[in-house]
Amino acid sequence: MRDILVSTAGTSLPGNIKNMLKNQADCENEHLKKYFASKDSRKIAEWLCQLDDTDRLCGAEINSIAGIISQGLLHGRFLHLVLVSDTEDGEFVGNILTGYYSDSSNKKSRFQNTKLHKVEGLTSDDAKRFKNEGLKNLVRIIVSIVRDYGADRILINATGGYKAQISFAGMIGQALAIPVCYMFEGFNEVITLPPQPLSFDFEFWLRYYEIFCDLDSVLELDQAWVLPDDRFDVLVDHIESDGKHYYDLTPTGLLFHETFRSRFKAKKELLPTESTIAIEDRKIVYEDNNASKHKGLKQHLAKVVKAPFVSGIYLYYYNRDLEKKNTFRRTSSNSISEIDGWYSNDGAITKFTVKTTAKTIQERDAAIVWLNENYLAQ
Numbered sequence: 001m002r003d004i005l006v007s008t009a010g011t012s013l014p015g016n017i018k019n020m021l022k023n024q025a026d027c028e029n030e031h032l033k034k035y036f037a038s039k040d041s042r043k044i045a046e047w048l049c050q051l052d053d054t055d056r057l058c059g060a061e062i063n064s065i066a067g068i069i070s071q072g073l074l075h076g077r078f079l080h081l082v083l084v085s086d087t088e089d090g091e092f093v094g095n096i097l098t099g100y101y102s103d104s105s106n107k108k109s110r111f112q113n114t115k116l117h118k119v120e121g122l123t124s125d126d127a128k129r130f131k132n133e134g135l136k137n138l139v140r141i142i143v144s145i146v147r148d149y150g151a152d153r154i155l156i157n158a159t160g161g162y163k164a165q166i167s168f169a170g171m172i173g174q175a176l177a178i179p180v181c182y183m184f185e186g187f188n189e190v191i192t193l194p195p196q197p198l199s200f201d202f203e204f205w206l207r208y209y210e211i212f213c214d215l216d217s218v219l220e221l222d223q224a225w226v227l228p229d230d231r232f233d234v235l236v237d238h239i240e241s242d243g244k245h246y247y248d249l250t251p252t253g254l255l256f257h258e259t260f261r262s263r264f265k266a267k268k269e270l271l272p273t274e275s276t277i278a279i280e281d282r283k284i285v286y287e288d289n290n291a292s293k294h295k296g297l298k299q300h301l302a303k304v305v306k307a308p309f310v311s312g313i314y315l316y317y318y319n320r321d322l323e324k325k326n327t328f329r330r331t332s333s334n335s336i337s338e339i340d341g342w343y344s345n346d347g348a349i350t351k352f353t354v355k356t357t358a359k360t361i362q363e364r365d366a367a368i369v370w371l372n373e374n375y376l377a378q
Contacts, residue, residue: 004153006081009094009097011089017036035047039092046103046105049103064190067188082116087124120133121136122134131251143261154178205256216254219247272357284312285315294318296343313354314353324349327372328368335364
């Protein structure tokens with residue numbers, strides 16, 4: 001039951017209205033000219049509600065959504081998320097559209113909830129920012145909606161916006177198994193691209209999950225990094241500046257990472273078998289027998305030890321003057337049954353070993369992902 005629509009929006013609507021007003025006599029639509037001059041989005045939305053939603057004057061976004069609704073591609077109208085560019089015109093159009101789809105007089109296509117989301121960095125003024133920030137934020141916003149509501153409730157309308165944005169929105173839909181709709185200019189019908197997940201390699205992601213997490217934010221290194229697989233070439237950006245090397249995921253790399261984070265939840269068969277040790281009997285052995293010197297540590301470990309495949313936890317390092325990112329990762333010995341955990345808080349760090357029931361490298365790697373996604377993921 002698809003009842004959530006995610007729409008990319010461009011700026012054709014104000015252009016249509018502006019051209020119409022330019023070609024009319026001064027006495028016609030005087031009120032609309034005032035609304036347009038003052039950018040009164042609510043009044044413009046009310047005026048649009050009086051038109052037929054297939055009228056070309058309404059713009060590509062409204063025309064395409066009219067087609068989506070008339071073709072029965074949505075089974076309900078619970079939520080409409082309007083994604084606009086990081087520009088003044090983009091926000092103006094977004095305000096008109098959210099007003100239009102919230103207006104009580106719009107019986108034909110009104111949604112129960114309509115939200116505007118400006119995609120930071122999605123601007124034509126800066127190509128690098130568009131690629132490195134805008135497209136990544138587009139991925140994060142759509143992935144967030146998928147996490148909140150599930151892919152099976154969502155439909156993407158990729159008709160409006162920059163061409164690169166439209167193309168990438170379509171790619172996001174394909175990767176996350178969400179149908180993508182598009183209306184070509186001059187067409188009366190919407191075409192639908194059925195969800196056909198891209199041939200991303202799940203085992204590749206699982207093997208290098210830690211690297212993807214490290215690259216999820218910009219990674220600064222003193223020396224060039226030789227990545228362990230050639231397939232990273234299209235997934236990672238590298239910039240050298242003032243003797244420093246900066247690495248982060250490309251928009252495609254971020255989509256790759258987020259796609260498998262989403263799909264991993266359904267792959268419970270990859271996890272190690274459940275521990276035969278009862279939760280209350282699983283040992284947490286503290287370094288120096290001191291369980292209270294690191295704020296929040298005891299509560300954190302109490303959750304970790306309850307993971308189904310965990311048999312015990314042993315602490316081996318504490319530093320009150322060192323802080324790093326919380327994580328679960330492979331041990332330095334690359335042990336199959338053991339996982340390293342770092343807990344950092346209040347300027348201090350504690351490192352510990354998690355004993356698991358993993359019997360293969362894949363089970364160990366799946367356990368690492370599970371611990372990170374359940375206890376650390378935002």
